[in-house]
Amino acid sequence: MSRVALVTGGNRGIGLATARELADRGFTVVVTHRSGEPPEGLHGVQADVTDSAAVDAAFSQVESEHGPVEVVVANAGITRDGLLMRMPEDAFTEVLDANLTGAWRVTQRAIRGMVKARFGRLIYISSVVGLTGAPGQANYAASKAGLVGLARSTARELGGRGITANVVAPGYVDTDMTAELTDKRREEILNSIPLGRTAAPEDIAKAVAWLASDDAGYVTGAVLPVDGGIGMGH
Numbered sequence: 001m002s003r004v005a006l007v008t009g010g011n012r013g014i015g016l017a018t019a020r021e022l023a024d025r026g027f028t029v030v031v032t033h034r035s036g037e038p039p040e041g042l043h044g045v046q047a048d049v050t051d052s053a054a055v056d057a058a059f060s061q062v063e064s065e066h067g068p069v070e071v072v073v074a075n076a077g078i079t080r081d082g083l084l085m086r087m088p089e090d091a092f093t094e095v096l097d098a099n100l101t102g103a104w105r106v107t108q109r110a111i112r113g114m115v116k117a118r119f120g121r122l123i124y125i126s127s128v129v130g131l132t133g134a135p136g137q138a139n140y141a142a143s144k145a146g147l148v149g150l151a152r153s154t155a156r157e158l159g160g161r162g163i164t165a166n167v168v169a170p171g172y173v174d175t176d177m178t179a180e181l182t183d184k185r186r187e188e189i190l191n192s193i194p195l196g197r198t199a200a201p202e203d204i205a206k207a208v209a210w211l212a213s214d215d216a217g218y219v220t221g222a223v224l225p226v227d228g229g230i231g232m233g234h
Contacts (some may be wrong), residue, residue, distance in 0.1 A: 005212060006062060006069045008032045008106055009050055009076030011039055013175035014125060018073055019200035021209045025174035030062050030069075032076065049076045049102030059109045068113040071212045074103035075125040077143070081136045092139040099143035103133030104150060107165075107170035111158060121212045124151050125204070126223070128171045128231040144169075148223055162203035166211050171227025173199045 010019040010031025019042050023029045030043040038044020043066065047058035062069055077099040080091040103124055114120030129137055130144025147167055154165040172189050181189070190196065207226045210216055225231050 002028045003025045003026045003070045003212075004062065004066045004068060005071035005073065005112070006030050006032065006045075006059075006106075007073040007075055008047070008102070010042070010073075011036075011044075012045065014170065014173060014204045015073070015075040017111070017205040018075065018208045021202065021205035022071070022073075023105060024213060025209055025213070027071065028066050030066060034163050049105060052096050055105045055109050059113075063113065068117055069110055070114065070117065070119060071121040071123070072110045073123045073125065073208055073212070074106050074119070074147070077125070079140050081135070081140065082138055082151055084138045087139065092142075095139040096143050099140070100146040100150070104145055105151060105214070107150065107154060111154075111163065114163050115161050118160075118162040120158070121216075122151065122154060122163065122165040123208050123211050124148075124165070124167045125208070126167045126169045128169050128225065128227045128234075131169060131223075131225075131231050131234040140169055151223075152221045159220055164211075164216070166216075166221070167223045168204060168207050168211065169223055169225045169227065169231065170204045171199060171225070171230045173201055173204060175201060175216045189230075192230055193227075193231075197228065199226065199228060 005022045005027040007015050007019045009015040011033040019029045019031045032047040045058045045061050047054045124147040126147045127144040129141045133141050151165040151167045204226050
């Protein structure tokens with residue numbers, strides 16, 4: 001029987017690539033999406049990670065239709081970039097609520113079944129920006145750095161129950177989010193990446209899939225950079 005994996009924000013970008021990679025490896029994959037239909041060939045459940053009741057309902061639906069959730073990929077996130085001096089407070093709190101508190105809500109609900117089963121894989125999609133910082137992204141960087149503390153605390157609390165908690169820190173990935181960069185900024189970024197290219201979402205997905213696998217059973221509390229070398233040393 002295949003393991004059940006839930007990928008939040010799995011309808012595009014890194015989340016979608018991860019969902020497809022896990023499905024290709026035999027997992028039963030369910031993606032959360034806020035509106036519309038799930039991506040073709042994948043199971044979907046509507047959920048907004050900023051709403052605890054919606055998260056609870058989504059897990060209950062997945063458990064009833066597919067069985068206990070054994071792997072969670074906390075990927076859902078938003079950006080509201082702006083310089084610190086002019087950033088409105090809601091731009092900070094909304095990004096923290098979606099990216100960090102959202103991951104906490106999902107974790108708290110997921111571990112109920114994981115503790116009972118004495119098995120679980122919690123994988124948090126952070127960012128190189130959470131480790132290095134970036135101008136205009138104090139809110140986003142803070143939320144992504146917070147995932148490291150969340151994962152490591154969870155790893156310490158629940159390691160004895162067979163649950164691992166790890167972080168993947170992507171660099172610059174070809175997604176809708178990075179498509180908004182100017183050509184000049186894109187060139188600057190490429191020049192700073194030792195491998196000389198941005199990542200495809202599939203590059204991140206393969207690292208996540210490894211952490212979800214039995215091969216990574218002794219890895220917990222780790223931050224795995226998948227960034228072409230841009231963040232090394234951080």
